[in-house]
Amino acid sequence: SQKIEQNSEALNIQEGKTATLTCNYTNYSPAYLQWYRQDPGRGPVFLLLIRENEKEKRKERLKVTFDTTLKQSLFHITASQPADSATYLCALTYTGGFKTIFGAGTRLFVKA
Amino acid sequence: DVKVTQSSRYLVKRTGEKVFLECVQDMDHENMFWYRQDPGLGLRLIYFSYDVKMKEKGDIPEGYSVSREKKERFSLILESASTNQTSMYLCASSLRTMGRGNEKLFFGSGTQLSVL
Secondary structure, three states, rough: OEEEEEEEOOOEOOOOOOEEEEEEEEOOOOEEEEEEOOOOOOOOOOEEEEOOOOOOEEOOOOEEEEEEEEEEEEEEEOOOHHHHHEEOOOOEEEOOOEEEOOOOOEEEEOOO | OOOOEOOOOOOEOOOOOOOEEEEEEEOOOOEEEEEEEEEEOOEEEEEEEOOOOEEEEEEOOOOEEEEEOOOOOOEEEOOOOOHHHHHHEEEEOOOOOOEEOOOOOOEEEOEEEEOO
């Protein structure tokens, strides 16, 4: 079955630095890949979507890359701020499918 | 903004009780989903629905059922609650895009269910 791996260890970085989070998956590539942010006690919030034929997508301080050869997506937050501290989830959806599979998420702490 | 509302923030139930979790969305989305979230396991799909009165099993449907009588409302039912169903339950909705399933899920705030 398809698996998504995100670093289970928390990522601690200093304010102003770039945070890079990794999402690896097994087996076949999805039609698209999404990143969500989740704050404690809240539901996930959609951030970015990147399709299988796209290499990179940007939105303000956020950047996502998608490498179907490596079966990997990288999620970058530039000029990070303490308000960026949250758990970030990677999610995959397959062509024609209604099922979106989520990773367990990576917790990010940005220190002032 | 899309709003997905879950009826309860916290619920405490006893083993064997029948439990109803309600979810309402206000953006006329075709697709609705129920996930549960447990530490270290991420979100796991229980059931989803792509239209009124339609339902499909997700990855962990055992012990659950769902109802979708109206487009805006999707209910999750625990027929006989057990302690291993203690979890955070998240409802989500999405617009159905042509031929590609769902994109951009909108989530509710979740219901933390404790079964004692």
